[in-house]
Amino acid sequence: MLAYTVKRLFTLIPTLLAASILVFLFVHLIPGDPAAILLGDTATPEEIAQLSAEMGFDRPLWIQYFLWLGNVLQGDLGISIFFREPVLAVIGSGAETSILLASMTMFWIILIGLPIGVLSATKHGTWVDQITSSGAMLAASMPTFWLGLYLIMIFSVTLGWFPSSGFPSLSDDGGITNLRYLILPSLTLAAPNAALIVRLVRASMLDVAREDHVRTARAKGLHPARVTIKHVFRNALIAVAAAFGFTFAALISEAVVTETVFSLPGIGRLVVQSILRRDYPVIQGVILVIVVLYMIINLLVDLAYARLDPRVSLK
Amino acid sequence: MALLEVENLEIAVSTQRNLLPVVQGVSFTVDENETLGIVGESGCGKSLTSLAIMGLLGTSPVRITGGSIHFDGMNLLALSERERRAIMGNRMAMIFQEPMTSLNPVYRIGDQIVENLRQHQNLSHAAARDRSVELLSLVRIPDPSERIDSFPHQMSGGQRQRVMIAMALSCDPKLLIADEPTTALDVTVQKEVLDLMADLQSRMGTAIVLISHDLGVIAETCDKVAVMYRGKIAEAASTADLFAELLHPYTRGLLNSIPVVDRDVEWLEAIPGRVPTLEETLTGCAFQPRCELATELCACEAPQTTQFKPGHSVQCHFAGQDRS
Numbered sequence: 001m002l003a004y005t006v007k008r009l010f011t012l013i014p015t016l017l018a019a020s021i022l023v024f025l026f027v028h029l030i031p032g033d034p035a036a037i038l039l040g041d042t043a044t045p046e047e048i049a050q051l052s053a054e055m056g057f058d059r060p061l062w063i064q065y066f067l068w069l070g071n072v073l074q075g076d077l078g079i080s081i082f083f084r085e086p087v088l089a090v091i092g093s094g095a096e097t098s099i100l101l102a103s104m105t106m107f108w109i110i111l112i113g114l115p116i117g118v119l120s121a122t123k124h125g126t127w128v129d130q131i132t133s134s135g136a137m138l139a140a141s142m143p144t145f146w147l148g149l150y151l152i153m154i155f156s157v158t159l160g161w162f163p164s165s166g167f168p169s170l171s172d173d174g175g176i177t178n179l180r181y182l183i184l185p186s187l188t189l190a191a192p193n194a195a196l197i198v199r200l201v202r203a204s205m206l207d208v209a210r211e212d213h214v215r216t217a218r219a220k221g222l223h224p225a226r227v228t229i230k231h232v233f234r235n236a237l238i239a240v241a242a243a244f245g246f247t248f249a250a251l252i253s254e255a256v257v258t259e260t261v262f263s264l265p266g267i268g269r270l271v272v273q274s275i276l277r278r279d280y281p282v283i284q285g286v287i288l289v290i291v292v293l294y295m296i297i298n299l300l301v302d303l304a305y306a307r308l309d310p311r312v313s314l315k
Numbered sequence: 316m317a318l319l320e321v322e323n324l325e326i327a328v329s330t331q332r333n334l335l336p337v338v339q340g341v342s343f344t345v346d347e348n349e350t351l352g353i354v355g356e357s358g359c360g361k362s363l364t365s366l367a368i369m370g371l372l373g374t375s376p377v378r379i380t381g382g383s384i385h386f387d388g389m390n391l392l393a394l395s396e397r398e399r400r401a402i403m404g405n406r407m408a409m410i411f412q413e414p415m416t417s418l419n420p421v422y423r424i425g426d427q428i429v430e431n432l433r434q435h436q437n438l439s440h441a442a443a444r445d446r447s448v449e450l451l452s453l454v455r456i457p458d459p460s461e462r463i464d465s466f467p468h469q470m471s472g473g474q475r476q477r478v479m480i481a482m483a484l485s486c487d488p489k490l491l492i493a494d495e496p497t498t499a500l501d502v503t504v505q506k507e508v509l510d511l512m513a514d515l516q517s518r519m520g521t522a523i524v525l526i527s528h529d530l531g532v533i534a535e536t537c538d539k540v541a542v543m544y545r546g547k548i549a550e551a552a553s554t555a556d557l558f559a560e561l562l563h564p565y566t567r568g569l570l571n572s573i574p575v576v577d578r579d580v581e582w583l584e585a586i587p588g589r590v591p592t593l594e595e596t597l598t599g600c601a602f603q604p605r606c607e608l609a610t611e612l613c614a615c616e617a618p619q620t621t622q623f624k625p626g627h628s629v630q631c632h633f634a635g636q637d638r639s
Binding site: 212218220308310 | 402404417431
């Protein structure tokens, strides 16, 4: 397991390099002088020339890339044009919100998605299955911005149960109770993804239930619930684990929308605002961080996959 | 009273419109220490009969519509699901055709045997594990104390079928149902598995119902034989009687289809035609469209089971007659 993990970490290097080239070219592929774009319409030619020299835009592209890469490897993602602060610090300030939001979302996805999926599969063909399946279909097809606004209307405006926007840090007044700010956003984010998991758990459990070894388990005289959980669900989890990698990718793009709807000071909203402010160093930095995170999550998914399925060899 | 008594068993598939009968009026008995072979082509109802005895038809659209199954003095069809489960894997066990897929791929084989043991016997995990090692050595798995921690994919098909046998025998069942246990195996491994089953039977006195499409396997291992054709028993007798005198033209056709190695032929013998599908309603004998002896009588009237000789029954208007 350890050897495999180390080996997989090494195979991440070429992928990361490729990603870094794409991220670097992001600014340079935009037509025109990057310095002029960075400074906006009101900049004078002198200012543009000065920034060009400052940022090294006058040097050959490949030299610029290696200088940038060298900085990135030392943890220096550049300086935010808007905040006048290191990009890493800017991203770090949004990290708490985003990490908490993602964790709560995953919590809902597992808490809602798995049991309803199992229920839907065990009761398949009955009205229970029809209700859960159509509910899942509805949740999966609802746009997050719409669902978010609806939840705000019902639970914040009308019922007043949860705050509608913002998120004070856990270290501020209120401490752990500040998590209530994240309940609606995390439910918004979780809904379509939990629905996906419901459908996946249902489909793969129905597949597994047809397999010969399930008949063997029944022939042992085991209780049907034991057959369902220990034999059917356990095998169905293999396919579900693989989907969690994709769920994470979906979460990133949906988080951008959700954090905007709920005005959460997270990384998703930072991206949107940085695009509006043309703060390219921040956009570059966030993309790079997301790429690295995505690869780490997928590595974890692969490791989980190997734990769940003994036929997958870690060599 | 015999250990297993199946009487007039009727099984049907329910479709959206109606019930299609797949097994009709099947009766047989099996005594302790006896092996009954059920032989027939695919789709003749032999596997469904075995699943019905075992209680594995479950929630499928296939259900028992008539008849009775008595096992060890109990009317199985009158038992609650819970009482039924107490028998399954315990006093009655089953092994299946597909050793490659019949074991759960994510659990070690030892855990799968232990699960069966602890379901029915009040054993500690350690005791069940010791017993599992014994069972593995009983079915001649080399290094059983090591192999007990193997996953199914680390074993060959023959070894997996041995594991299935070990699991089935773990609670000393009185009846073992083997549905095509050797069909998926190499010929040499087939022989080993059949010998193993015969050996275990002579030691434990287990009754065996062996389902096969292979008359050769049946001839070698069974005390008596029931030949099934489209849901009915066409001919039944002790193995010796049956092969001494093949009464039903279908049984003769099955036997003739076995290639003989030292005879040089251009075409292998086969029974012409195909088994009528379930949707086709038949008024006469189900085998009549393929039968060389068929007359108008066969087309209008289904033959009843007749005792041709004591212990040798047949369903044919022209039982024992040759084409002449």
